[in-house]
Amino acid sequence: MEERFRDWSLRFSWKDYPRSNFHGFTIEEDEKTVKRAMRLLMNCQAPPRIHQELKDRQYAYELIAFGHRLVRRRNWRLILEAYTQALMFAPPNSTLLAHCHFYCSVVLYLARFYKEGLFHANRALAVGPVDNLKSKVYICKARCIYEMNGERRCPEVQEAIMNAHIWLGSMNEGDVGRSDVIDSINVLNRARLLQERMETDHDQNEELTIPDDNEKIMQASSAIEIKFNDEDQGRYIAATRDIEAGEILFAHKSYASTIYARMQNEYCWHCSKHILVGVPCNQCPMVLFCDENCRDVAWNEYHDLECLAISAMMEMDMDANEIMSLRLLIKAYKEADCSIDKLRAKLIALQNITDPVEKLYTNGRFDNMKYASIFSLTRRFPVVSTHAARAIIILLCLSATTNIFGEKITDYLGLLQTEGTKFMGCLIMRHIGICYNNAVGELENRSNEICLQMNPLLSLFNHSCDPSVLVHTHRDVKYCIAIKNIARGEQIYRCYLPDNWIMNLPRRRAFLLESFNFNCECNACRNNWRRSFQRDPPSYRFRNYPIAVINQWNLITHNFPSEGDTYSANLPLYSKFFR
Ligand SMILES: C[S@@+](CC[C@H](N)C(=O)[O-])C[C@H]1O[C@@H](n2cnc3c(N)ncnc32)[C@H](O)[C@@H]1O
CATH class of the missing domain: 1.25.40.10 (Tetratricopeptide repeat domain)
Structure with a gap:
């Protein structure tokens, strides 16, 4: 993709656009950009052939x-x-x-x-x-x-x-x-047969208490709050009281989760559960679901609109990040009752809220499942020129396969002449930037990427190479657990570095700059600590955690094993059978 748009991007400059508010460009500025990009594309590139993979x-x-x-x-x-x-x-x-x-x-x-x-x-x-x-x-x-x-x-x-x-x-x-x-x-x-019923999957465990007493943040512990500091790192998560090591701070379902193309036969498109084989979509041959329930929920929430567009996108080598950008658009559109005008008015109103924390709220609360929690997340700017081109191609895939703009549109001119396309394109462009900065990847066996998840509360934690929380993932749910005692008022950090890397100071700084576009100002970097201190268990470092953390971690991972690990645990069984 980068290669494909390189020439085009060179002709396109972002310098004219001021960074007009804390979280980047306004909708109006983005719309101008998208319009300009559409014109440029129209002059220098024929529209891509929209290929739709159908049942065969x-x-x-x-x-x-x-x-x-x-x-x-x-x-x-x-x-x-x-x-x-x-x-x-x-x-x-x-x-x-x-x-x-x-x-x-x-x-x-x-x-x-x-x-x-x-x-x-x-x-x-x-x-x-x-x-x-x-x-x-x-x-x-x-x-x-x-x-x-x-x-x-x-x-x-x-x-x-x-x-x-x-x-x-x-x-x-x-x-x-x-x-x-x-x-x-x-x-x-x-055979002699007894009458006991089959086991069923037990997802819940009484012993594990998931906190849900926060008045401002849904389904989170009252021990945390979202704050803002203009001078420093923007919004952050802080402790409202002393927190003890081992406390669960929240367990949140991701707002959206997309599976990498090479893993689409093995993980549920909706909940990211590992499946040996599952239930296919009724329309496209691209995705699998763990059961009919996930298939129907996905269809109603987003898959009806993305279904044919994603096969066209995959044909053009677009992957989980781009599909996530489209998914966010569809979910926002559905939340606004499938009205582009209503969505635009709602987002302009959201943009006009000056308080960066209030901007995230729906009905006065932070609701992880509502689009307001996504819209103003930080965006990554340096590669934004290609974002516009990608956004337009994604928009074309959507407009050629659905009637979202009234009738199907397959070329740039059609996009330019149709109401609402610039706004929807600008939202996709925004999402691409947001995804680069905020979407979290999950690994299988700690190496292959399975899926990408957007978890807005997790996105509000700033980074430290010596973090105060660990995050465990079970399917599309993130469990956040304190790994040290945190004093009231203190900022709570998570680590953005990949789980299985031990990196020295220059490498981790370079990684954070390259991947998230910031110079790390955490305690460990400022004080020149040479190694990364955060390591996911099992590791040498994990042995040093307080016993309360280890117990809690074991309880969570036992009841909610990570999908990648479940998969690897099954592997020896496979190979033995056919030896
Ligand atoms: C995922 S967001 C975190 C939430 C963000 N502070 C906000 O206001 O929405 C990541 C951004 O926060 C800032 N940030 C997070 N950790 C940082 C750190 N250790 N040093 C400097 N900036 C950091 C950077 O601007 C980065 O792009």
């Missing part, structure tokens, strides 16, 4: 055939990947989709992921497989439940076996697998 039955068949061919190689991860892709390309509610779910279910059963295997067997049955497949699906279901329950008796197994028996009649004598079904029915019937 033929391609799904090819992927299934590819999966079948891989079976001989016994690499279940590759097989699963092929079937998962097929699942994403299969049309909704088709027997083909039911087949894909069934194949996933078999692979997962064989890889001993019984809960996941059951999930897919149930999905296959819900979609409705052809009659001569039903018996096999019921057997797969019975086997998964049986394995989950061990030697215990379970009525669901009996019921599944009974159904397998009933549908056996639809299989021809010569059907491949008919004898397997009969064998399975016999084996399962002979």
